[in-house]
Amino acid sequence: MTALVTVAMSGCAALGSSGGDADSITLYSGQHLQTTQKLVAAFEQRTGIKVSVRSDDEDVLADQIVTEGRRSPADVFYTENSPPLEYLQGRSLLSAVRSSTLAATPARDNSPQGNWVGISARVSVLIYNPSLISAGQLPASVMQLAGPRYRGKLALAAGETDFQPIVTSVLRAHGEAATVRWLNGVKANAAGHIYPDNETITSDVNKGSAALGIINQYYWYRLRAEIGAGAMHSRIAYFAPHDPGYVVNVSGAAELKSSTHQAAAQRFLAFLVSRPAQEIIGGHSLSYEYPIASGVTTAAPETPFSKLQPNSITIGELGTGLKAIALLRQAGLL
Numbered sequence: 001m002t003a004l005v006t007v008a009m010s011g012c013a014a015l016g017s018s019g020g021d022a023d024s025i026t027l028y029s030g031q032h033l034q035t036t037q038k039l040v041a042a043f044e045q046r047t048g049i050k051v052s053v054r055s056d057d058e059d060v061l062a063d064q065i066v067t068e069g070r071r072s073p074a075d076v077f078y079t080e081n082s083p084p085l086e087y088l089q090g091r092s093l094l095s096a097v098r099s100s101t102l103a104a105t106p107a108r109d110n111s112p113q114g115n116w117v118g119i120s121a122r123v124s125v126l127i128y129n130p131s132l133i134s135a136g137q138l139p140a141s142v143m144q145l146a147g148p149r150y151r152g153k154l155a156l157a158a159g160e161t162d163f164q165p166i167v168t169s170v171l172r173a174h175g176e177a178a179t180v181r182w183l184n185g186v187k188a189n190a191a192g193h194i195y196p197d198n199e200t201i202t203s204d205v206n207k208g209s210a211a212l213g214i215i216n217q218y219y220w221y222r223l224r225a226e227i228g229a230g231a232m233h234s235r236i237a238y239f240a241p242h243d244p245g246y247v248v249n250v251s252g253a254a255e256l257k258s259s260t261h262q263a264a265a266q267r268f269l270a271f272l273v274s275r276p277a278q279e280i281i282g283g284h285s286l287s288y289e290y291p292i293a294s295g296v297t298t299a300a301p302e303t304p305f306s307k308l309q310p311n312s313i314t315i316g317e318l319g320t321g322l323k324a325i326a327l328l329r330q331a332g333l334l
Contacts, residue, residue: 030058142245146185
């Protein structure tokens with residue numbers, strides 16, 4: 001997610017206001033606008049609490065929160081992936097989430113320390129254009145993407161925070177030296193097709209500008225919803241079960257210790273894992289992410305979450321993503 005947008009919802013107070021109005025909160029959101037807007041509108045309607053939203057890349061917002069420290073106007077931070085939340089957790093900037101809220105989501109998808117709650121999930125997949133590469137030519141492992149067979153065929157958005165968990169997964173499976181070699185290989189293979197975001201990968205592979213790429217599954221379903229099934233010339237495929245490239249990423253949210261509206265912030269967290277919010281994620285928006293709380297399942301025609309066979313890397317093992325960032329910079333991909 002790369003959009004830089006400041007959105008005032010439903011006549012909210014101006015961005016940055018941290019006054020004493022208990023009927024408003026400020027949300028820093030690294031989630032997609034479509035998802036955030038639907039959820040915020042439903043929360044405001046149900047509670048009367050107004051939400052002022054600042055949207056940007058989750059890593060940009062995490063760094064901003066660190067810079068702002070105790071002066072941050074944000075009450076809640078909502079992310080696409082867990083590492084930015086773990087990064088703030090490591091800096092002791094997050095408050096504990098109420099146990100009743102945490103109980104709505106499987107424990108494996110929440111903060112190991114109880115300071116953020118999992119909201120939804122997405123899974124990394126290959127997107128490919130059958131006119132340029134057949135299903136039989138696809139790699140079974142993400143490691144194969146560094147091989148000469150895929151030179152000039154691969155599209156990559158290494159600057160996306162979605163890519164960092166894959167790098168961390170490869171690092172844990174194969175070690176630092178092998179991960180650096182792999183990054184150098186995929187960089188060479190993607191020369192001419194290094195894109196700013198997953199939306200561009202999805203669009204360009206679908207148009208035939210690149211043969212294949214790595215995205216999270218929901219980008220493909222969103223594009224199909226936007227342009228129609230008849231205009232889809234691409235398909236998605238999974239890496240082999242438990243491969244390091246087959247990673248489930250958890251989107252989560254937390255209350256900041258700097259919040260001056262703690263009760264309202266906790267109420268927003270509780271709403272995000274409630275059945276009405278999870279149903280918005282699962283079937284009443286263009287989210288196409290997997291709802292993971294309150295027993296809700298997706299209504300979209302995608303592989304059921306329970307049928308996925310991802311790498312078993314845990315939230316704690318994904319960590320802050322800082323090592324992945326360092327290796328991406330070493331490879332010249334950031």
